[in-house]
Amino acid sequence: MAHIVITGAGQAGAALAARLRALEFPGDITLIGAEPVPPYQRPPLSKKYLLGELPLERLFLRPEEFYAENAIALRLGQRVDGIDPTAKTVTLGEEVLSYDQLALTTGAPARRLPAALGGDLPGVHVVRSLADVDTMAPEFRKGARVLIVGGGYIGLEAAAVAASKGLHVTLIEAADRILQRVAAPETSAWFAALHRGHGVDLRESTALVRLTGDDRVRHADLTDGTTLEVDFVIAGIGIAPATDLAETAGLACDGGIVVDEFGQTSLPGIWAAGDCAAQPCRGTRLRLESVQNAIDQAEAVAANMLGADKPYRPQPWFWSDQYDVKLQIAGLNRGYDHVIMRPGARDGSLSHWYFQGETLLAVDAMNDPRAYMIGKRLIENEISPKPESLADPDSDLRALLP
Numbered sequence: 001m002a003h004i005v006i007t008g009a010g011q012a013g014a015a016l017a018a019r020l021r022a023l024e025f026p027g028d029i030t031l032i033g034a035e036p037v038p039p040y041q042r043p044p045l046s047k048k049y050l051l052g053e054l055p056l057e058r059l060f061l062r063p064e065e066f067y068a069e070n071a072i073a074l075r076l077g078q079r080v081d082g083i084d085p086t087a088k089t090v091t092l093g094e095e096v097l098s099y100d101q102l103a104l105t106t107g108a109p110a111r112r113l114p115a116a117l118g119g120d121l122p123g124v125h126v127v128r129s130l131a132d133v134d135t136m137a138p139e140f141r142k143g144a145r146v147l148i149v150g151g152g153y154i155g156l157e158a159a160a161v162a163a164s165k166g167l168h169v170t171l172i173e174a175a176d177r178i179l180q181r182v183a184a185p186e187t188s189a190w191f192a193a194l195h196r197g198h199g200v201d202l203r204e205s206t207a208l209v210r211l212t213g214d215d216r217v218r219h220a221d222l223t224d225g226t227t228l229e230v231d232f233v234i235a236g237i238g239i240a241p242a243t244d245l246a247e248t249a250g251l252a253c254d255g256g257i258v259v260d261e262f263g264q265t266s267l268p269g270i271w272a273a274g275d276c277a278a279q280p281c282r283g284t285r286l287r288l289e290s291v292q293n294a295i296d297q298a299e300a301v302a303a304n305m306l307g308a309d310k311p312y313r314p315q316p317w318f319w320s321d322q323y324d325v326k327l328q329i330a331g332l333n334r335g336y337d338h339v340i341m342r343p344g345a346r347d348g349s350l351s352h353w354y355f356q357g358e359t360l361l362a363v364d365a366m367n368d369p370r371a372y373m374i375g376k377r378l379i380e381n382e383i384s385p386k387p388e389s390l391a392d393p394d395s396d397l398r399a400l401l402p
């Protein structure tokens, strides 16, 4: 009986295993995860779960019985530490497991602040796993002083939870604006104002010099010359794809495990999907760090493992919840040269539409689900409206659809 081994039991690994069974793969499936808990969704970790508004059991992607019922051998708390592509085996400590096909869905751990800057002091947290958040959550006491390093999604979502819970929040961003990796200056400025309006001391173009303390972190020296007294620190400074296993096995890696449009790595029979995979996209190679990509790419890989031979074409979308604002993003703004702002129908709602010349690339919608839905459909259908028709708040967005 053919045996498919999936290394990494996160969003992509779980989707891949489930899709193999949905496609009626009759062979054996082993899903191996280093974390001690069944596959779960990460987005609520920095939102409702951290706020205490979502119980643990709602995090799990499927009930634990699902795996046994679908003959998926789920091996938790176990780490694959080697791959032999010639013998077609993986090792877990002393154990050697044979595979016919192998998928790598190893994700991307959070980058940590260097120990030389005090990043290893107790009270300095990252936000990637359930264990990270369960360790950090007791620090969220009203009146506590938190320094958040990094103004990406993690930093901003954690800042929103902390400010909502009555903590004193300072957020530093080394670049000249928050969200610079994912959004236009207009969107960054809008979110900076939102956080300042909730009392966050948000400092752009400011980095960490060092963290100090005895038994735990107590002070933070910043490049703006100030020293803060802190009760704890959260580093939201990005992720580093888990490529060690792949590199040691001789798979091509380039800022992620290199895959083609089918999800196949540089070695036949070995596939990769999710945050760890660097895929071709619009003439370049990139990793898409999102739930939607992890699921869609994993499902495409499942089909291709069974011979579908179907390329995966990502249609990116993202979301973020901060205070009472839902940010929804459709498309990828890379290469944009101008942005059109469109006020939404409701107070405080608006959208930013990114163009490269006359081509619509992406939409950021703040509390404006209609702009998001219509923008997403336009981008998927490669329809680019005239910028002037968007800027007029009275124009009917639906009329832009075919």
Ligand SMILES: Cc1cc2nc3c(=O)[nH]c(=O)nc-3n(C[C@H](O)[C@H](O)[C@H](O)COP(=O)(O)OP(=O)(O)OC[C@H]3O[C@@H](n4cnc5c(N)ncnc54)[C@H](O)[C@@H]3O)c2cc1C
Residues within 6 Å of the ligand: 007, 008, 009, 010, 011, 012, 013, 032, 033, 034, 035, 041, 042, 043, 044, 045, 046, 078, 079, 080, 081, 105, 106, 107, 108, 127, 128, 129, 154, 242, 245, 273, 274, 275, 276, 288, 289, 290, 291, 292, 294, 317, 318, 319, 320, 321
């Ligand atoms: C706090 C937080 C909030 C987020 N919010 C959003 C959001 O709102 N919207 C959105 O689209 N995305 C969000 N993301 C990103 C999203 O969760 C990721 O893109 C997604 O989880 C990627 O799935 P993955 O399966 O590739 O990786 P992961 O979910 O990270 O899973 C990888 C798993 O592989 C395991 N593993 C690694 N190496 C091995 C090994 N050698 N042996 C065994 N197991 C191994 C890891 O322990 C991990 O459990 C968020 C992420 C975080 C951390």
Ligand SMILES: NC(=O)c1ccc[n+]([C@@H]2O[C@H](COP(=O)([O-])OP(=O)(O)OC[C@H]3O[C@@H](n4cnc5c(N)ncnc54)[C@H](O)[C@@H]3O)[C@@H](O)[C@H]2O)c1
Residues within 6 Å of the ligand: 046, 149, 150, 151, 152, 153, 154, 155, 157, 172, 173, 174, 175, 178, 179, 180, 181, 206, 207, 208, 235, 236, 237, 238, 239, 289, 290, 318, 319, 320, 321
């Ligand atoms: N809503 C969402 O989609 C969502 C929510 C949370 C997390 N995530 C995902 O989780 C992952 C990690 O998120 P993230 O926010 O950590 O990464 P990120 O790369 O989006 O943002 C990191 C930010 O930290 C800044 N930075 C880096 N080093 C710094 C330093 N030393 N001092 C100050 N600033 C520094 C960077 O300039 C950047 O703005 C990403 O894949 C992200 O997409 C997504």
